[in-house]
Amino acid sequence: MSEQGPTEWVFGEPVGVGPWPGDPPDDPRYDPALLAEGDRRNVVDAYRYWRRDAVVADLDRRRHDFHVAIENFQHDHNIGTVVRTANAFTAKAVHIVGRRRWNRRGAMVTDRYQHVEHHPTVESLLTFADAEGLAVVGVDNTPGSTPIERTPLPRRCVLVFGQEGPGLSEDARKGADVLVSIAQFGSTRSINAGVAAGIVMHSWVREHADLDAAW
Incomplete structure (x- = not known):
């Protein structure tokens, strides 16, 4: 077939x-x-x-040492974009937190090649991260976050993103080892969650990846 x-x-x-x-x-x-x-x-x-x-x-054989997690408590339409970008940067896995169902159109079939896991709660994601020895990096434009442009990212980590609008949940913020934000200079309060995920994954790549291994 x-x-x-x-x-x-x-x-x-x-x-x-x-x-x-x-x-x-x-x-x-x-x-x-x-x-x-x-x-x-x-x-x-x-x-x-x-x-x-x-x-x-x-x-x-080639996957990198970072994971990506995105909260899905209100059926976020950015998840497909996050999965496609995670595939482009060979993330170890994408973790959907909350609702199991998500809109796969934006993934452009890359979910066939990218490991996608599900966690019903933030607590279960944090338990997974602890068992795997992964630092939890929360991404949100919120007080207490440090600019990612000035913050080293752990090599073994899970990058956690919130939903469009509300951002990271309180449980995710409290469970993060590091909170980072993306520098913005315009009038909008926040940027699209799929765009934010791409920026942060690329920051990890610039810091840790072997660029000679890129296509």
């Missing part, structure tokens, strides 16, 4: 590649259906024609 999924389009043309030219490669990582039909998935060229489980296994 093919793992094609939705086709991504750029300037009216489908991305990806057509059927494999010539004899197909003798490599168990490749999907016979994709080789025969072409690969229009939203994946980097290095993973063209690969089976999904082969892609995940290779990503697991």
Whole structure:
């Protein structure tokens, strides 16, 4: 069965590649259906024609030491964007805190390749972080937070984001080892939670990642 999924389009043309030219490669990582039909998935060229489980296994070998958590007590529509960005930066896992259901459209099918876990409460997330030896970094523009631009991030950590509007819950703020904010200079009180997550993940990457390993 093919793992094609939705086709991504750029300037009216489908991305990806057509059927494999010539004899197909003798490599168990490749999907016979994709080789025969072409690969229009939203994946980097290095993973063209690969089976999904082969892609995940290779990503697991390369994942970084940070996790991402986002609260979902009011069904936040930014979660799909957070998952897609976490996949781009190879986060160890994304943790949905609160409601299990979330809108997957913004993830652009990257949730097939990104580990996504669920925690019913902030307390259960904090228990997980403690058991894994992860520092809890709360992200919120709130009194007591230090600018992320001036704050070193722990290498092994979980970056916790609140919902659009209310921000981090009180339980998350109290449970954080570090609270950071993102410097803003305009009139708006806060920025989109999906954008904030991308900024903070990239801050971690700049500080800790091996940039020579990037695509």
